[in-house]
Amino acid sequence: MADPSFFEKVYEVVRQIPCGRVTSYGAIARYLGSAGSSRMVGWAMNSSHSHKNYIPAHRVVNRNGTLTGKHHFGGPNVMKQLLESEGIKVENNTIVEFKKHFWDPASELKY
DNA sequence: TGATTGACCAACT
DNA sequence: CAGTTGGCCAATC
Numbered sequence: 001m002a003d004p005s006f007f008e009k010v011y012e013v014v015r016q017i018p019c020g021r022v023t024s025y026g027a028i029a030r031y032l033g034s035a036g037s038s039r040m041v042g043w044a045m046n047s048s049h050s051h052k053n054y055i056p057a058h059r060v061v062n063r064n065g066t067l068t069g070k071h072h073f074g075g076p077n078v079m080k081q082l083l084e085s086e087g088i089k090v091e092n093n094t095i096v097e098f099k100k101h102f103w104d105p106a107s108e109l110k111y
Numbered sequence: 112t113g114a115t116t117g118a119c120c121a122a123c124t
Numbered sequence: 125c126a127g128t129t130g131g132c133c134a135a136t137c
Contacts, residue, residue, distance in 0.1 A: 006133060025119050029132080040133045044117055047135080069118025075122040087118060 006037055010044040011051060013105050017059045020087045021103035022095055024063045030107040058080060058082040066096030 013028050027104075029038035041060070048055035049072075058079045062068045067090065070079040080090040089096035 026121085029119080034132055035120060036119095037132050037133085039117060040119090042118040043116095043134060057118080060118085063121095067118095072118060 006032055006040050007044050007047075008015065011053065011055055012071075013109060014055050014060055015053065016105075016109060017056055019101055020101065022059045022061055022083070022088060023099045023103045023105060024061060024065075027102075027106060028060070029096050042069065045069065046056050046072065051052075053083065056106070059086075059103075061095060061098075063066045065095040065102075067093045067095070095102070 003052050009032050009083050010028055013031065014023075017023055024056060025041040026035055026036040045055065045057040046069075057069070060074060067079050067083075070076055070093065071108050073079045073082075080093070083090050083095065088101050095101060
């Protein structure tokens with residue numbers, strides 16, 4: 001709104017992630033303007049369960065494509081199931097062909 | 112109110 | 125190659 005914090009910006013970006021796509025914390029953080037805020041993205045996800053809107057945090061992974069934070073979804077295989085449910089293959093807690101499913105906000109949302 | 116942590120990333124040693 | 129440090133913002137102790 002008038003003064004959206006990083007926190008809210010992260011929510012907006014994550015919410016706009018297309019189905020069957022994934023992005024990384026660093027990509028969002030850099031899109032917001034600071035790579036250092038990547039930790040803030042994780043913080044936002046941690047509080048996402050407290051947020052009023054639903055945040056597809058399962059589409060957000062680290063820069064390796066590893067399902068970091070899967071433990072926060074309520075189960076170790078919940079995140080994997082969600083991603084597979086969208087057509088994304090996950091193996092060994094890592095997204096298969098992460099590059100193909102990678103959705104960069106700095107390239108898609110940058111206007 | 113100050114210090115620490117947090118689902119990370121990149122660079123340096 | 126692996127471990128450490130710096131960085132960013134917000135929330136918790």
